[in-house]
Amino acid sequence: MKKALIISCYFPPQGGGGVQRTAKFVKYLPTYGWKPIVLTSKKQIIPVLDQTLLEDIPSDTHIIRTRTLQPRIPKKRNMIHHLIYVISIPDFSIWWIPFAVFEGFKQIKKEKINVIYVTGDPFSSYFIGCILKFFTGKPLIIDFRDAWILDPRRHVRTLMKWRDQIEKLMFKICVKHSEKVVLATPSMKKDFQKYFGSIKHPEKFITITNGFDTEDMEKIENVKKEKNYFNLVYTGSLQSVSRNPSYLFKALCLLKTDNPEIYNKIRLYLVGNIDEKYKQLVYKYGIKDCVKLEGYVSHNKSLGYLKMADSLVFIMESQNNVRQITSGKIFEYIAFKKPILALANQDSDASDIIKEIGSGIFANPIDEKDILAKLLYLYNLWEKNVEMTQLSLENISKYRREGLTKKLADLFEKTV
Template identity: 35%
Template sequence: MKKVLIITYYWPPSGGGGVQRWVKFVKYLRNFGWEPIVFTPENPEIPSFDESLLNEIPENVKVIKNKIWEPYHYYKKLTGRKKTENIQTAFLSEKNYSSGVIEKLSIWIRGNFFIPDARKFWIKPSVKILTEYLKKNHIDVIVTTGPPHSAHMIGLHLKQKTGIPWLADFRDPWTNIDYYNDLKLGKRADKIHHRLEKLVLEYADTVTVISPGMSKEFNQIVPKEYVVIPNGYDTEDIEKNTKEITKSEKFSLAHIGSLTKTRNPENLWDALKQLVDENKNFAKDLEILNIGKIDISAVESLNKFGLKNFLKQVDYLSHDEVIIEQRRAILLLLLINNTPNAKLILTGKIFEYLVSLTPIICIGPTDGDAANVIKETSCGSTFGFDEVDNLKDNILKLYQQFNKGEITTTNSAINKYDRKYLTEKMSMLLNELYKDNSIT
């Protein structure tokens, strides 16, 4: 069986969206003639734990681990955070801590000195360990997945040292990621980020991305072919977690994932406030369920619109529990970051939303990648960041259907997002790299 070395920072028991993409690929790669070997840190700084994902890993998959040093221990001490607290990159706007100057200084240091990211100290020892490993063990293709983009730097060095075919998988952009400007980069640091990004795109034999928009964006940096392999849903997850699920008795609007400052949907809060003020029954039935971290800016907005008492906040659930809650909800909220790159954002959660048979309300660009998926699958509606009246009318219509027990949705044209199909597509790329390398 052909062998692929997968370099990933996130691996179970790490939880969250970033880990699932390659856990699912690893789960099914053997079906298509590839034996996965995983390289990951032994002591990563991870956003959350999900022990249930360990069950997704096939038996006897080799996982190589090495200890790494990260600066987050000192960052936590400087900003007054607990040792056990997990750091979330997207929460750069948090106001929970009084050390404002230190917080800003820490962010500036992170952006200007820890390039490409705070996991930079993982690069050199990993290259050394893997170079020795590759001398003794045959590997046909190397895969790196980022962010963190330090993983791609490991791949770049290994490509230069060994010549083994290299596939770089981008789950998010690099210099166009939504929080890039919040890093307060100087000209030198910004130049280095762009140079490293370009090197990775040039040297990688194949580059995969999760959305058409990201493909177009990278093509402006380095013109070449970029292969879109989106995230998806696992039929096995759905089948094992959907037995005897009872819909919520509340008119529950559920959001899964971090509710960050850039995802804070003030137009949605405005529409809900108007409906609460105008309709006593709506006010009695409404529930806003957020499963994931919530930024203080979103809490302040809910207070401003008088909706705080409707919020049911759950900091974290396992992946299995999330699937159940998606089916229980009456509506699912897909909140796109209100940032310059909003059109190309295609979050992983959308694909599990699709198979939940729960209508989706998306707040984001109506001509963006997420909106296009919702439109082609007929599973919901998308509203612009400033739309209020149309959004309000749509929610009221859905509430009326909810009262009649008639709220339904379809999920047409979703088979192409099945994890098994996507793994087959990924394996075909690996086969091409293997074939090309065999010829040369």
């Protein structure tokens, strides 16, 4: 069996959506003739743990956890924290590089590694792959979950433009010296092909999306359903200004005023880490009896909420030029084949997936009246026990993790 060195700074039991992509690749690669050797950080960087993700990894998987000098930076930073940020280019995980390179070199020689695969962010991980390729000659594949320099959400402060120029140079070096570049969305692929058109052939860029694992459906932690209520569920974090639930809250406030009878039959479950300011809005709009703040739960329990729901709420970035941004949650949403209330720009990869499956209805994410109208539409379907539409099962199946991992294994084969 051929071997792949999988370099991922974040790996189970650390939680989060980005961790799941790598974990599922590691789970299914042996099915397609590849043994993964995982190189990761010993230190818990992500502030959440999810043991259920670790249980998903085959017990015989070789996982090397190395030291790192990466600091934990609090939200409220002092001058020392700011200084560490300034010298940590492109990110704080740069302090993992010497330990990862040392251990990676040992494993390549010991295990006779055939290919090096690196996923980011953190984007500094790509340099580990580049250094190992330089010293060993092994082919390098880099996987962008986010687009780094080409991410439309990226903001460059005026005083840090010098840092931005350094990161752009690092970005080009990593892409130039990789054999293949994997992108998580079709629009990311187009953006990369355009940006690197002069130095890399378009065929070197490959799209492998996120997806859902059918085996996860067998390990769901059941969540008790409130009967006689129209149960809406949103899973995922609400931490950034761009992914904003406030207009949904306003819509519920309008409903409470205009039609309290229907309002009292609706429950909205927000499952995941939620910014304190959004929690305060729930009280401001007087909807705390309707909105249930469930906090962060294990992956298996989050699936339990999706199973329990009558309809799912999908909230996406509302600013312009975010076509390439696709939350990994959308794939688990479509796996449950339930109606989706999509508060999203229709010109996006995420929206294309919802349209392709035929499972959603769109509302303007910054228009509470439009959101309320679409919410009432779904409510009336639920009350009458009417199916919203005919789903495309064929299109759903192409987002299964097994098939997506086969695409990665095939890419490994073509590269070695």
